Amino acid sequence: MTINSSVNKVSLTALPPLALYIHFPWCEKKCPYCDFNSHQVKDGATGFDEERYINALIADLETELPRIWGRQVHSIFIGGGTPSLLSAKGMDTLLSAIRARIQLEPGAEITMEANPGSVETEKFAGFAKAGINRVSLGIQSFQDIQLKALGRIHNGEEAKKAIAIALQHFQSVNLDLMYGLPMQSLEDAKKDIETALSFKTPHLSLYNLTLEPNTYFASFPPKLPSEDDVDAIFEKNLDLLTKAGYKRYEVSAYAKPGMECKHNLNYWRFGDYIGIGAGAHGKISFPDKITRQVRERHPETYMQSMETKGNALVESKEIPTADLPFEFMLNTLRLTDGVNTNTFTERTGLPLNVISKSLDEATKKGLLDSNPTLLKGTAQGLRYLNNLQEIFLG
Structure with missing residues (x-):
């Protein structure tokens, strides 16, 4: 994609x-x-x-x-x-x-x-x-x-x-x-x-x-x-x-x-979260970008980093636009009721048409519900969730 x-x-x-x-x-x-x-x-x-x-x-x-x-x-x-x-x-x-x-x-x-x-x-x-x-x-x-x-x-x-x-x-x-x-x-x-x-x-x-x-x-x-x-x-x-x-x-x-x-x-609805502590991951959105952070994994290194440098980040980056559709679908397709299609744009800041081909493919394979107002896996899609999620992998 x-x-x-x-x-x-x-x-x-x-x-x-x-x-x-x-x-x-x-x-x-x-x-x-x-x-x-x-x-x-x-x-x-x-x-x-x-x-x-x-x-x-x-x-x-x-x-x-x-x-x-x-x-x-x-x-x-x-x-x-x-x-x-x-x-x-x-x-x-x-x-x-x-x-x-x-x-x-x-x-x-x-x-x-x-x-x-x-x-x-x-x-x-x-x-x-x-x-x-x-x-x-x-x-x-x-x-x-x-x-x-x-x-x-x-x-x-x-x-x-x-x-x-x-x-x-x-x-x-x-x-x-x-x-x-x-x-x-x-x-x-x-x-x-x-x-x-x-x-x-x-x-x-x-x-x-x-x-x-x-x-x-x-x-x-x-x-x-x-x-x-x-x-x-x-x-x-x-x-x-x-x-x-x-x-x-x-x-x-x-x-x-x-x-x-x-x-x-x-x-699972692709919300934001602060992540603190050894090895913690965080995701924070802004009007024009969505960012991720990762902390030092080992507890001793984490504490030393906070004490000496004032932060323990090993990674802090903006999520590439091309990765957002997969990250969104990776989470929301775990929900048995799915989410409203509008949620995709609300949480990624991208129009739904960027994943239209993948949606069609998943629907034709019987893994995605055909209801155009929902992003929801079928019973087969939940059973073979990895296969469904991979369709949206860039």
Whole structure:
């Protein structure tokens, strides 16, 4: 797909919603399937110093203020790693500093990721008091044999206890589950979903285990269920979740009505987000351009850069006009309801006709809904999402 950049300049009539992502790069143990930027706390080379890292985060946010001046932040997501390793006092210090520096929407969704192994009743009460109102628990499975195969530090009973504690303290709780696990049968997967549903949390995320590059599993792959077995597990899971009143609103996300994750919806609708912390990515729009930033990946290098240079950027650039259609479609095609076609121009600043040939091709292949007012994948398009997204690759 070729775009004549001299003709199609970015021209945004309004800026998209703005969110804040904060990366916490430490965890108790690196899981063999994980390709996120995370470092084991017990590894002395990573230097986990809570006060020092929080100071770096606050300084990092301050460098972004001139770029987002006057804009309101609609959601905050603290991801990792395992952010629940922070103390409640540290979380309060961080969120108080953020509120003092940005315009935060009243009642904004503030999510923190947590692992069952790091859950304590008193600590969760402190997080809630600090302002966390949504928690995402990395359950993955309730069965000890699968948890051990995944290298998790918790067991099934600890997972259940963590959910019960979270439900006492937070307005919304999400459970992260995985399927297609080593030694997992259809019945195993069914039990995991049924156990999750028994807690009646308003949101569930369900991911198919994939072997990502630069992970332990990539080098030493476990024996996984066949593709047919994985498909059968997915279909059974979808049926159970639908019957329980959850809607699949994104490829891997299911929610009760009105309980979708606002922060992630902003990503998928090609909204803006400030990204602070080690390895964090950010996207900020202006009337005539859309920019991306990337921070130093290693936590020690990140903190040193903030302390000595006043910023930790390794990349800060304007997104080339030719790349915007693919970046937009890469995100929005994950949504099961799609988006209105007008959203393309609203968020990229480009006319829809720059992707007309790709839209026709995707529709003819049965991957894109034929409704001219929607950009929405068909059931086949969601099943073969990579094929659909690649059609829009420049």
